[in-house]
Amino acid sequence: MxxxxxxxxxxxxxxxxxxxxxxxxxxxxxxxxxxxxxxxxxxxxxxxxxxxxxxxxxxxxxxxxxxxxxxxxxxxxxxxxxxxxxPEPKAKQALQEKFTNRYDTFVAMAKNGSVSDVDFLMEALEVDENTATYKLVDFVLGLVNTARGKDRIKYYLFNGTQMQRNYAALFFKRIKNRDVLTEAVKLGCIDRVQAFSK
Structure with missing residues (x-):
């Protein structure tokens, strides 16, 4: 046998x-x-x-x-x-394809701007702790233009982890929503420098 x-x-x-x-x-x-x-x-x-x-x-x-x-x-x-x-080329290729696919996915989700899309993007900040992810999420959050998407980002400004609050603050800073940032500072979610520095 x-x-x-x-x-x-x-x-x-x-x-x-x-x-x-x-x-x-x-x-x-x-x-x-x-x-x-x-x-x-x-x-x-x-x-x-x-x-x-x-x-x-x-x-x-x-x-x-x-x-x-x-x-x-x-x-x-x-x-x-x-x-x-x-060191194998196919490992490097798989990572490159993952990054390319992830970029397209993140952009599509940001443009769709649903609650679950914003949740996914904010979760990525906590899950994939690397500079490439941080830069990608920072970029695609700027593409969120729906009312529900903006409301969900506001939710993270007041209820997210420190990392998520930081990126939500950047979003509102870029769209010049000082009222939301002022409220977040008053509640201690972010500091004044983070909210209003140039």
Missing amino acids: AFNCDRPRSDDVVLGNQTPSPITAAVLGGLTGVKHRLASPLVETRIAALHEALKYGDAGLDLVILALKDPFWQVRKVADRLLQNQ
């Missing part, structure tokens, strides 16, 4: 794709096991599988590239960081 080291066996500690396993569980099965863990409902399991995937050469790198579209932002963030450290 031929032995296939890439497939889990019935006597493995955890047989792949049976039940979600904790991140610390011993999971055998080579690249097939990595694929199973990348489909786990547990974010921690997916992230651990990404780190392991790179041990499997080109096939593993392909899995990390696919994870750039994972539904969980935490997984996408780890995939992005792992690819930034890879």
Whole structure:
């Protein structure tokens, strides 16, 4: 009988794709096991599988590239960081395509200007903590021109994280809405220098 080291066996500690396993569980099965863990409902399991995937050469790198579209932002963030450290041309190409697609997506969302679009853009400031994201969000917020979009940015000025309040303040500063900025300063959401400096 031929032995296939890439497939889990019935006597493995955890047989792949049976039940979600904790991140610390011993999971055998080579690249097939990595694929199973990348489909786990547990974010921690997916992230651990990404780190392991790179041990499997080109096939593993392909899995990390696919994870750039994972539904969980935490997984996408780890995939992005792992690819930034890879010298392979296809890793660099995947990151470039991601950036190009992201730019088009962010511009379209800003122009649409719905509540969920603004939420997505503001969440990006907290999720993708890098200069490229900050500059992109700063730029596209300037494209928001709907009443509901502006109201949602105002919501973040008063209720967002410090980062989100900063970018919301920049938005209102650029459109010269001093009343909103004055109110935000009075409530301690931003400081006077941030609101009114040139």
